[in-house]
Amino acid sequence: MRRRYSYRSLFRRAFLFLFFLGIIEWVLVEDAQALRPFTSATDAGILAPGYLELEAGIGLGRNTRHTAHESSWGLPIAVFNIGLLENFELDIGTGFDLFREKIEGSRRRTLGSVTETTVTAKTRFFQGEGSIPSLTTELTLLLPTQRRELLSAPSRKVGFTAVGVATAEAWLLIYHLNLGGGVVESPKRGVGTVGSLLWAIAGELPLGKDGLSAVIEFRGESVRRSLPDNTVLGGLVWKSPWDIRFDAGAFGGLSQGSDSWGITCGLTYAFKAIPWLGK
Numbered sequence: 001m002r003r004r005y006s007y008r009s010l011f012r013r014a015f016l017f018l019f020f021l022g023i024i025e026w027v028l029v030e031d032a033q034a035l036r037p038f039t040s041a042t043d044a045g046i047l048a049p050g051y052l053e054l055e056a057g058i059g060l061g062r063n064t065r066h067t068a069h070e071s072s073w074g075l076p077i078a079v080f081n082i083g084l085l086e087n088f089e090l091d092i093g094t095g096f097d098l099f100r101e102k103i104e105g106s107r108r109r110t111l112g113s114v115t116e117t118t119v120t121a122k123t124r125f126f127q128g129e130g131s132i133p134s135l136t137t138e139l140t141l142l143l144p145t146q147r148r149e150l151l152s153a154p155s156r157k158v159g160f161t162a163v164g165v166a167t168a169e170a171w172l173l174i175y176h177l178n179l180g181g182g183v184v185e186s187p188k189r190g191v192g193t194v195g196s197l198l199w200a201i202a203g204e205l206p207l208g209k210d211g212l213s214a215v216i217e218f219r220g221e222s223v224r225r226s227l228p229d230n231t232v233l234g235g236l237v238w239k240s241p242w243d244i245r246f247d248a249g250a251f252g253g254l255s256q257g258s259d260s261w262g263i264t265c266g267l268t269y270a271f272k273a274i275p276w277l278g279k
Helices: 007-028
Strands: 051-063 070-085 088-104 107-114 117-126 134-143 159-170 173-185 193-206 212-223 229-239 245-253 261-272
Touching (some): 070 261, 159 193, 173 212, 212 245
Antiparallel strands (some): 051 070, 051 261, 134 159, 173 193, 193 212, 212 229, 229 245
């Protein structure tokens, strides 16, 4: 018999998962470079060799445009960043999605699935300082690990993206610029993989000396033969006295191809996982 989970039990499990990660983080965290709660933007930083960084969180997206009544929960969302060389790291992203949509009249359909899995090779070509930007590239494989019902085509095709990243400082503001593109799964049924353009502008501004920072992100994705997906996100990041970083953010859609609104919260920690790498 297939076991059924209520929304309450799923949120309880997600809370316990994050609480458990928080306890681990308290003990193991040494140097985190979190980019949560950004949904797309990344920085030009590279983890020190031998370090493992985990970004974990939960998220909710809601689409009420036109006649759509769709909700998606990320329970949880996780990214594993592994420093391998002085200027190279490997990032793996995955998670679990609960998707609910209105199909006919008052009927609704709920599907649960592993999300698309990403494997990213991140290479730093130049390390700047202050107003001089650091420059990296990210080459990502997009693995279609979702349920077939959530794919736009029955065949499972691997996509890829290539993105250039610049990070620098302007007074107290740390900002990140992303630009790239690739071949991704089209949101339209029967289309399959198509070309895309990706961009993001994000910044983090400290608020006083208590470890609290405000963050903002503008990001977009233009996929061939589909409506553009552009959003703006605002949030807060708190670096606790134990160097634990917690985050929370909310976003709103700026175009017809994006969710109407969404929220996210999570945490980040890093620790030495491969002792023989680095110093």
